[in-house]
Amino acid sequence: MSTQRFHAEYAWLPGDESPTPDVLIEIADGRFSGVTAGVQVPPGVRRLPGVTLPGLANAHSHAFHRALRGHTQTDGGTFWSWRDRMYEVAGRLDPDTYLALARATYAEMALAGITCVGEFHYLHHQPDGTPYADPNVMGAALVEAAAQAGVRLTLLDTLYLTSTVDGEPLHGVQRRFGDRDVDAWSDRHDKFPAAAHLRLGAALHSVRAVPLGALSTFAYRNGGVPLHFHLSEQRAENDACLATHGCTPVQLLADMGVLGPTATAVHATHLTEDGVALLGETGTGACLCPTTERDLADGIGPARALADADSPLSLGSDSHAVIDLFEEARAVEHDERLRTERRGHFTPAALTHAATVAGHAALGWSDAGTIAVGSRADLVTVRLDSVRTAAVPPAGVFFAATAADVTDVLVDGRAVVRDGRHVSIDVAAELHRSIGRVWR
Incomplete structure (x- = not known):
């Protein structure tokens, strides 16, 4: 030894x-x-x-977004117009270009002190939605990229079935994100090969992308593994959920059994007080990505309220406008200062905990x-x-x-x-x- x-x-x-x-x-x-x-x-x-x-844990990444850094800053608009540019990049990737881009992106993370990354992965199929001969070849490219970059990976293989909360079908490049249904997703997911540096988790893209009938089935099948989901990143998502289901996204996920100690809500920007309480009561974590949330003009998440409700906070670089967990951590404190006009919401030790212990736990690496x-x-x-x-x-x-x-x-x-x-x-x-x- x-x-x-x-x-x-x-x-x-x-x-x-x-x-x-x-x-x-x-x-x-x-x-x-x-x-x-x-x-x-x-x-x-x-x-x-x-x-x-x-080691620092980056609990939320879309590796291919790294190609967008600096390419959207002269554009006006909103998250939704930015998304069109993101879809443009998503439509250009194949397994080889994805491996090269992800390897370089994960290596940049390593230079920033990140030893483990949670990849929220939904580029599953060919651009027209046709599965590759190996239906997991795009995910395998990410696993290989992490191995070559020297970091551990939690692959949050993502269910993405619809385009809108009310069930519009996928169109355009979105078709490469979608499996036919939960059974098709499970069949593909369950065939993913193991690796020493890999944890295989699961993700619901959002209430926009998974219809009501699939939520509880998906949550039941993935109990006990890291289960992540975008939550209330945009006010429009909340409004659409209220109009379609008569409740907020967090209430819908609670009713469908999605929330719990192995679950993590990403962004959680536009929560009501009841939504914050639901995350805390169920032990559901919240992954904040402040540099992306400000880059996309999403808003400021309720970090202090979530922490006070006992929702564990972790950090992610999401779209990789920057890759720097020191900046993500202090932005949690600084954003609270902007909201409240007061200083001193999180101690250095609390921010360190979010960037290390809590992030690794959210990704299923409780021994790190x-x-x-x-x-x-x-x-x-x-x-x-x-x-x-x-x-x-x-x-x-x-x-x-x-x-x-x-x-x-x-x-x-x-x-x-x-x-x-x-x-x-x-x-x-x-x-x-x-x-x-x-x-x-």
Whole structure:
């Protein structure tokens, strides 16, 4: 059994309100085997200057959206007009271009300290809706992309059957998102091959995309696995659900048995007080994606109210307007300040918890997200001597650092980023090449 040892200048340990100085970290077979505070640097042990965190978890990703960064900023409109551009990209991808784009995107995540990603995957079939010879080839491309980038993946294979809340059929590029019905989805999903770095979860795209009759069946079949869904991202979705079903989306999902401790609502931007309470009462998590929600002019989600209702908060980069969980975390606090005109809604420790423990739990990796004996050996070291972090106290990293301040990343004890560079991928070059192929 091989053992690695690292000495962290500061390490954020479970239950601490701020990082602990001088921590000796030992790793054996991909797990933490020893964590000892107050130790001087032993001879021959690699020093990790700065703050060392558990691996960060990106609980909501659409990898192919990375190709849109910077391509929509001169456009006006709303989420719905932005969606047309997104569909344009969705219609251009095949298994090879999807693998290349996702590999580069996941490698960018690794550079940002993300060790696990939840991919909300609905690009299942060919652009006209015809299944590929291997009906899971697009999902398999994502699994391979994560392996090559060196991160773990929870594939949230998504049910997408209708175009609107009142049941309009899929049209245009949406046809590649859809399986015939829940049985066809289950048949495809259940054939997905296992992999060591993979958790296979499930997702309901939204109440727009799954008719009433399918919701409870889908929830029943996927009990106990991570089950994610877009919820109340847009006011128009709420209005359509009220008009069609006579209730809010969250009430509809509650009535159909979708909510629960393994479920996560993504966005949850436009909830009523009753909706917030329902998520909390059922133990349903909420994944907030503030940089996407502001990029798309969605609105500000009720983060503090959700936390007070005991809905676990996690974070995602969603459309990848930026890939930076430090920015996502502090935006949760800063958005609450804008809403309330008051400061101090979330402590640094609470934001760290959302980016680590809660995110991994939402993705089905309950043995990750802490620097503790027995946990998966994920480490992210953030420098304290950049122009952004110089003279910042260690507990302030989530309010000062950016992804550019990450120097070292280990995933399951394997070095993925060293001295600010991915160990095997020229990330900028691969992003340039893969995104160029999509637009050409």
